[in-house]
Amino acid sequence: MSTPERDLLASRRDVLKGGAALTLAFWLPVRGSAAQSARAVEPLAPNAFVRIGTDDIVTVVSKHIEMGQGTYTGLATIVAEELDADWSKVRVEGAPADPSVYNNLNFGPVMGTGGSSSIANSFDQLRKAGASARAMLVAAAAKRWNVPASDITVSRGVVTHAASGRSARFGELVADAAALPVPQDVPFKDPASYSLIGKEAARVDARQKSTGTATFTQDIHLPGMLTAVVMHAPRFGGKVKSFDASAAKAVKGVKSVVAFETPVRAGVAVLADNTWAAKKARDLLQVQWDESNAYRGTTTELFSQYRDLTKQPGASAKLTGDPDKALASAAEVLEAVYEFPYLAHAAMEPLNCVVRVGDGECEIWNGEQFQSIDLAQVGQFLGIPPAKVRIHMLYAGGSFGRRANPQADYVVEAVAIAKAAKLSTPVKLVWTREEDTRAGYYRPMYVHSLKAGLDKSGQLIAWQHRIVGQSIMAGTAFAQPDMKIDGSSVEGASNLPYAIPNLAVELHTTTLPVPVLWWRSVGSTHTAFATECFIDDIARHTQRDPYAFRKTLLHDKPRHLGVLELAAAKAGWNGPRPRDEVWGIAVHESFNSYVAQVAQLKRVDDGLRLAKIVCAVDCGLAVNPNIVAMQMEGGIGYALAAALTGAITLQDGVIQQDNFDSYPVLRMNQMPAVEVHIVPSKKKPTGVGEPGVPPLAPALANALALANGKPVRSLPLATQGITLA
Amino acid sequence: MITLDINGKKVETDAEPDMPLLWVLRDLLGMTGSKYGCGKALCGACTVHVNGTATRSCVLPVSAAASMKITTIEAIGESSIGKAVQEAWVAENVPQCGYCQSGQVMSATALLSANRQPTDADIDAAMSGNICRCATYNRIRAAIKRAAATLA
Numbered sequence: 001m002s003t004p005e006r007d008l009l010a011s012r013r014d015v016l017k018g019g020a021a022l023t024l025a026f027w028l029p030v031r032g033s034a035a036q037s038a039r040a041v042e043p044l045a046p047n048a049f050v051r052i053g054t055d056d057i058v059t060v061v062s063k064h065i066e067m068g069q070g071t072y073t074g075l076a077t078i079v080a081e082e083l084d085a086d087w088s089k090v091r092v093e094g095a096p097a098d099p100s101v102y103n104n105l106n107f108g109p110v111m112g113t114g115g116s117s118s119i120a121n122s123f124d125q126l127r128k129a130g131a132s133a134r135a136m137l138v139a140a141a142a143k144r145w146n147v148p149a150s151d152i153t154v155s156r157g158v159v160t161h162a163a164s165g166r167s168a169r170f171g172e173l174v175a176d177a178a179a180l181p182v183p184q185d186v187p188f189k190d191p192a193s194y195s196l197i198g199k200e201a202a203r204v205d206a207r208q209k210s211t212g213t214a215t216f217t218q219d220i221h222l223p224g225m226l227t228a229v230v231m232h233a234p235r236f237g238g239k240v241k242s243f244d245a246s247a248a249k250a251v252k253g254v255k256s257v258v259a260f261e262t263p264v265r266a267g268v269a270v271l272a273d274n275t276w277a278a279k280k281a282r283d284l285l286q287v288q289w290d291e292s293n294a295y296r297g298t299t300t301e302l303f304s305q306y307r308d309l310t311k312q313p314g315a316s317a318k319l320t321g322d323p324d325k326a327l328a329s330a331a332e333v334l335e336a337v338y339e340f341p342y343l344a345h346a347a348m349e350p351l352n353c354v355v356r357v358g359d360g361e362c363e364i365w366n367g368e369q370f371q372s373i374d375l376a377q378v379g380q381f382l383g384i385p386p387a388k389v390r391i392h393m394l395y396a397g398g399s400f401g402r403r404a405n406p407q408a409d410y411v412v413e414a415v416a417i418a419k420a421a422k423l424s425t426p427v428k429l430v431w432t433r434e435e436d437t438r439a440g441y442y443r444p445m446y447v448h449s450l451k452a453g454l455d456k457s458g459q460l461i462a463w464q465h466r467i468v469g470q471s472i473m474a475g476t477a478f479a480q481p482d483m484k485i486d487g488s489s490v491e492g493a494s495n496l497p498y499a500i501p502n503l504a505v506e507l508h509t510t511t512l513p514v515p516v517l518w519w520r521s522v523g524s525t526h527t528a529f530a531t532e533c534f535i536d537d538i539a540r541h542t543q544r545d546p547y548a549f550r551k552t553l554l555h556d557k558p559r560h561l562g563v564l565e566l567a568a569a570k571a572g573w574n575g576p577r578p579r580d581e582v583w584g585i586a587v588h589e590s591f592n593s594y595v596a597q598v599a600q601l602k603r604v605d606d607g608l609r610l611a612k613i614v615c616a617v618d619c620g621l622a623v624n625p626n627i628v629a630m631q632m633e634g635g636i637g638y639a640l641a642a643a644l645t646g647a648i649t650l651q652d653g654v655i656q657q658d659n660f661d662s663y664p665v666l667r668m669n670q671m672p673a674v675e676v677h678i679v680p681s682k683k684k685p686t687g688v689g690e691p692g693v694p695p696l697a698p699a700l701a702n703a704l705a706l707a708n709g710k711p712v713r714s715l716p717l718a719t720q721g722i723t724l725a
Numbered sequence: 726m727i728t729l730d731i732n733g734k735k736v737e738t739d740a741e742p743d744m745p746l747l748w749v750l751r752d753l754l755g756m757t758g759s760k761y762g763c764g765k766a767l768c769g770a771c772t773v774h775v776n777g778t779a780t781r782s783c784v785l786p787v788s789a790a791a792s793m794k795i796t797t798i799e800a801i802g803e804s805s806i807g808k809a810v811q812e813a814w815v816a817e818n819v820p821q822c823g824y825c826q827s828g829q830v831m832s833a834t835a836l837l838s839a840n841r842q843p844t845d846a847d848i849d850a851a852m853s854g855n856i857c858r859c860a861t862y863n864r865i866r867a868a869i870k871r872a873a874a875t876l877a
Contacts, residue, residue, distance in 0.1 A: 068822030068859045202818060209823025210814035210830060212758020212798030218824075219757035227752070252741060274752035275761070276744045348762050348770060348824040348858045397760070397824025398858050433763045626818055630864070634821055637860020660767040660856060669849040671862035 044174045046136055046182045048101045049129035050079050056157055056171035058085045063095040063102035063111065064118040065369045066205060067396035067403065069689040070627035071118045073203045075126055077623055081196040082130030082189055086157030092204050094393030097371035111371040114404050114518070116591035116687025119623055123685055131186040140176035141168055191682065200626040216397050220354045220365045224425035226255055228417045229278035229432065231285050232267040232439055235294035235653035236513045239266045240287060247284040253277030258420040264409045264515060265439065269417040275430055295513040296653035303339055303447060306468040306510070310337065310449035314466050314506035317485045318494040321502035326462035330453030334541060336534050339714040340526045341647035343443035343519055346665055349397025350436040353414040356426040361388040366411060367396025369403040373477065377408035378415055400638065401518040405441060406476035434658040442648050443519035444470040448530040458542040460553070462502040465493050465530070470516045471509045488518065492527030492588060492694065497560045498535065498553035514650070520638055521690040524590040528694030529701065529715065532586040536702040537711055546702065547573050547585050559594045559618050560587050562679050566616035567596035570677050584702030586695040593691040594618040595632070599699035601707055607725040608707055610700060612673040615692065620683035628688050629676040635692025636674055641666035643697040645718045670724070727791050732800035742788035747771045749787045750797060758798035758827045762856070769855030772828035773797045779835035798827035806876060807834045813872035821859035829855050833869050842873055
């Protein structure tokens with residue numbers, strides 16, 4: 001999610017203050033016997049984020065979901081650094097859903113993960129958590145050895161008094177330390193002495209995930225649990241009129257077939273002993289749909305309507321100078337229209353959720369990204385207080401935004417099915433890949449129109465940018481009252497970094513029944529493409545080098561300039577270029593991180609191959625440079641899939657894609673080499689989960705424009721007849 | 726009853742004959758390492774070895790798997806190649822979300838079992854049926870090469 005306004009409003013509550021009061025009962029028996037055995041003998045738990053057992057195991061409690069972005073490793077690194085822990089003894093477990101303790105400090109009182117904010121909002125909080133635990137261990141040792149605390153050192157989980165030659169492992173000090181008061185003001189380490197931050201600690205989840213032992217929602221099996229497979233209404237807004245389940249109920253293992261309805265969709269669910277029986281029976285359902293209020297739109301027609309809207313002025317998202325006048329007086333005006341389709345998230349783990357709906361309470365097992373919303377929505381649906389909803393946080397097999405849903409759509413659906421089936425035993429909702437692809441919550445489709453005014457000398461004097469598309473925030477708890485501009489529709493455009501004296505960014509917000517949602521890097525998924533391709537258009541038209549042209553417009557944007565120059569230097573932009581290669585460049589800031597990429601196309605026998613992406617990133621202090629690199633690589637691959645083939649289309653209201661054959665995603669043979677360079681920085685860390693995405697498509701399109709002599713104005717490339725070798 | 730040979734053990738199941746092996750493993754036998762991703766042999770998350778060959782268990786009826794030697798992610802680490810692959814996966818920090826990685830490890834192990842020194846083209850051919858939405862492909866490639874080196 002991108003909620004910069006909320007960032008400003010966020011109050012930096014000192015959650016540590018109340019943390020010591022957290023009762024042990026909150027901790028769920030999720031991971032590992034070590035933690036449990038340690039718990040039995042009173043761990044040192046000075047706050048809600050760390051506890052140390054007598055077995056030396058340091059358990060970091062993550063308030064953020066691990067969905068691939070490396071957060072568990074990054075958050076643990078911060079704690080372990082201040083604690084001077086032995087990295088091999090550090091474990092991570094997901095926090096219980098308790099926004100009063102585990103709120104995202106960038107979201108105010110809300111617990112949830114998004115907007116590439118996990119490291120950024122947790123950095124000071126977890127430094128304090130680690131430092132205060134360390135101080136208690138040191139104080140315990142000082143007391144035991146009767147020496148000044150200032151003479152004690154800590155390294156890799158061992159507390160040492162060098163002068164007397166005494167030392168103790170963390171576990172040996174736990175009992176004494178736990179009896180001491182939690183210190184309130186503990187100084188942070190000098191970054192010069194960091195031994196973990198900036199040093200590429202190994203991922204804490206790599207072994208589990210390489211051996212098939214990591215637990216995802218899909219893997220939850222509980223006593224008496226039934227699995228639900230669903231058939232959703234084929235069109236948005238459709239309802240169940242009637243259904244014939246006689247054939248479905250004849251399938252061995254089927255226990256129940258129920259119609260359900262949530263605030264966002266309706267369908268029929270088959271509940272069975274196992275997934276296959278439920279799936280087989282689901283395919284035998286005969287459902288009559290009430291489509292009186294169903295949406296019957298077609299995306300080709302929507303694009304036409306959107307293009308027409310770009311001809312009218314929209315609501316102003318940004319106005320500098322007098323762009324109308326400047327355009328009217330310009331020696332030359334360039335124009336371009338860009339089109340972007342709906343996109344599905346298509347995470348590897350199709351959406352699923354395990355629920356147990358009890359009497360006045362509810363328990364949920366989920367790859368849980370948005371605790372506050374899910375607690376509230378489930379509570380509202382069941383008519384119980386949110387506090388009566390318990391959530392067990394599991395790994396998510398990807399999300400890219402999909403599991404953070406303001407309507408809690410799939411979580412409420414699981415609850416609705418359990419309720420409809422009148423089951424007090426656990427129900428596991430499993431969407432097929434087809435339901436996952438067709439059930440909505442897409443990156444919205446957009447049309448952008450841009451105009452640039454040039455003076456006689458070719459200087460860029462005016463910029464008009466109109467964006468047409470649905471609002472992600474409208475109708476959600478994230479909409480500001482009287483919201484005229486959804487910031488997430490224009491981010492990356494309304495804060496265009498280039499120095500242009502007359503600038504207008506306008507928005508037409510359309511309203512359609514197609515559910516839309518943030519998708520890895522949100523507004524920047526489209527604004528970066530439109531702005532960075534148009535800048536290249538202008539550079540080509542005025543016969544200027546696109547890198548040099550950008551530099552002239554970024555003189556007061558040091559961090560944009562920093563990554564642009566680093567990427568260009570590492571690629572050898574200004575040096576001799578291989579004759580069979582064509583390069584494109586793009587730079588974009590999102591979520592306060594800055595990324596530039598050079599796309600290197602190589603001419604091969606059967607066309608153009610994307611040989612390499614040279615990527616430079618400035619995310620402040622890189623807590624774990626290896627994970628920063630992974631997120632750049634992953635963001636590039638995710639963006640490339642969308643650029644090449646990603647498109648969800650509607651025909652008479654029916655989604656035309658359903659699985660990886662009709663919604664192709666990136667495969668091994670299509671992945672370019674990726675080189676990641678990190679700008680050294682002492683600034684506070686910012687996120688990397690999303691910012692690697694935006695520059696990829698424009699950098700690639702800019703290279704293609706050169707190679708093919710024709711600019712790319714619509715995505716995906718496949719619909720423009722462009723494929724890569 | 727169908728008798729299966731899974732990870733060197735004989736296992737009896739009363740699964741319906743048309744139930745894909747994936748769901749027998751996951752739902753009836755509690756072996757959840759193999760994942761459901763597409764149900765149509767399009768993504769590879771469900772990959773197991775059947776008589777040593779990487780096979781999409783989501784479309785293999787269990788009746789067709791009887792009498793075959795089935796190896797899953799739960800036991801692949803017991804073979805020297807599987808172990809080398811998993812260690813290389815950890816060393817290269819391959820997994821992100823991790824959901825596809827069981828299938829990736831199984832496909833990579835099958836590749837190295839047949840070809841100890843795969844070229845990039847060999848890796849592309851063997852691995853392009855396994856989707857990773859986190860796009861860990863470059864690290865998968867590096868890990869396969871690392872495993873090949875340790876096995877040499």
